[in-house]
Amino acid sequence: MKRLLIIEDEKELALSLESHFFNLEIETKISLNGEDGIKQYNEFKPDLVLLDINLPLKNGWEVCEYIRSKSETPIIMMTARDSELDEIHGLEIGADDYIIKPFSINVLSTKVKKILKLNSQTIYSYKNLIYTYRDEILKIDNERVSLSVREKDLLEYFIKNKNKPLSRSNIL
Structure with a gap:
């Protein structure tokens, strides 16, 4: 959400x-x-x-x-x-x-x-990785990967900012 x-x-x-x-x-x-x-x-x-x-x-x-x-x-x-x-x-x-x-x-x-982006796609995929935003589920090679809240936040941050240079301070 x-x-x-x-x-x-x-x-x-x-x-x-x-x-x-x-x-x-x-x-x-x-x-x-x-x-x-x-x-x-x-x-x-x-x-x-x-x-x-x-x-x-x-x-x-x-x-x-x-x-x-x-x-x-x-x-x-x-x-x-x-x-x-x-x-x-x-x-x-x-x-x-x-x-x-x-x-x-x-x-x-x-x-x-x-x-x-509420009306856009709710799934991000890259090679063998699939992330479903709505359910907060990450699958790699079709196997579910358990994520902590921090890991989920970081993954979403990296996806949202793909192809952008990110400073260490922004990531932290």
Whole structure:
């Protein structure tokens, strides 16, 4: 199951998004401020972050820069700040996409599904290796291989970043 972290100080919006993505079988966590967002990011290890800019304690710019310094986890900034300069700044510091409030839940949902590749193939195969994302099953030469949680996370990270040079710090 894919994991989504929503860092949004408007509680009603955050709960609405959580409910919507729960129905798409995406595990979600909510943080209502930037400091908790960073803490949840480190503990929850999401596959995608929805990030507001105007947050208490640490703003979205700071949270985005922190996440980007640690990983390549996709980030969609969602904000009422609609200036072109804000959007450019968000993308320059590492956001993968930017959506302006109020937004269509269907548009956001499509962006999330695209980034998480929920509508694409759920099986990765290479030579004699087959990995099924949904069931988290690895088979080599058609024999099932038991994986720890860390091994599964690493395998998925390597598959997601195939053909990309990876630094030791990003892998760690």
